[in-house]
Amino acid sequence: MKKAKISHNVILRLPRYLRFLEDLKDSSVVRISSGELGRLMGITASQIRQDFSCFGEFGQQGYGYNVEMLMKEIGEILGIDKGRTAIVIGTGNLGRAIIGKFPFDSFGVTLTGIFDVAPDLVGSDVFGRTVRHSDTIEDFVRENNTDIAILTMPGSFAKTVAGRLSDAGIKGIWNFTHADLKSTGNVRVQSVHFSDSLLVLNYYLSNENLEEPDKN
Amino acid sequence: MKKAKISHNVILRLPRYLRFLEDLKDSSVVRISSGELGRLMGITASQIRQDFSCFGEFGQQGYGYNVEMLMKEIGEILGIDKGRTAIVIGTGNLGRAIIGKFPFDSFGVTLTGIFDVAPDLVGSDVFGRTVRHSDTIEDFVRENNTDIAILTMPGSFAKTVAGRLSDAGIKGIWNFTHADLKSTGNVRVQSVHFSDSLLVLNYYLSNENLEEPDKN
């Protein structure tokens, strides 16, 4: 039964469910109960059932959940079926890591363009794609109805570029730079701040006895 | 006044405080009140004062907080002063991005070695460092008292390598692979799962009206 408001915490947990279900599928597991999955993930069966019940009834009494079916449902909740388009801005090592290795297909996202400003990179080939000049980002976004911009250029340019992208009608920004970009009414931002994660790790290195919930 | 138990949520917020304080410092702001900082970060002044009060009394009535002093305090809580050592395993594009660009110094971490298995990479120079063969990781970790291993190799090897690192006495793993590694009694794991973040962004692209708390 659909509930009105879905909490951010629930959304944050969905990708993790998906990863564990992927593993189960790879191990040829067909069905799983909330109890088993909870043990595997280090969370309670109650939480799992609560989370899923925000979106519908995916299980069956006495049986549990069908792994593939559940993956499909969660994938749809997360919009994998929306077929979003994305561009990468910045073709340094991080940009290349993403362009070359990130499994966009698995998430229904298509990489449609890659951009940089360095004269020796513009026009060159990176993993089979031609690097475009960043001056042409706005035109490209408008002409190709681009959903997501992936920022991997130096952080000092991020705010300016984000503004240009917003003006050009981008819908989401996946921010890998140090810059603190904020979601607005028009543009959603999700940031991957490497340093945040390292600092949390660093904290727990010196505070070993404290409990740290599994969020990985 | 030190409280017994510090919640994980508080720890997760500390790096974000640090980032905003960094920005303030860069803008030559000397003092800030919880009210101002809260407005800036999109959280309540109450939460800020509660968070800080877990660790001590960093402010002054009628004045607020001294930006630099507060940064120093939070840095110490996060163990920046511990002088940790780290190695990078995997010198592909992601490894290189981290080796070349990540500001380890700012976090009191020293990069002491980089590793790969590819014959054409072992022995070569990456940002002024010589790539060592991954077979020598255990010896290196033992001999150099290494705190943190940064995993950027293909995910299929991650579990094996993590086990070897654990046996060799590593204290923390900063995991960039797809693998679901778990913290144990001996080894802390913090993972950066790019895909989790993209999926959350993707979700909010299709659910624009829902509120999404600022966590960036």
Added chain:
DNA sequence: TAGATTGTTAATCGATTAACAATC
């Protein structure tokens, strides 16, 4: 059928916010 496990309601727990005396 009997056993297992769901979806959901109620109870608990913890985290966030509000309020305010203390004090710079």
Added chain:
DNA sequence: TAGATTGTTAATCGATTAACAATC
């Protein structure tokens, strides 16, 4: 001093967990 703002206690709110009837 008067105004501002802290640290902290109390109140509220929301999230997690427990319990259980429904049912496969």
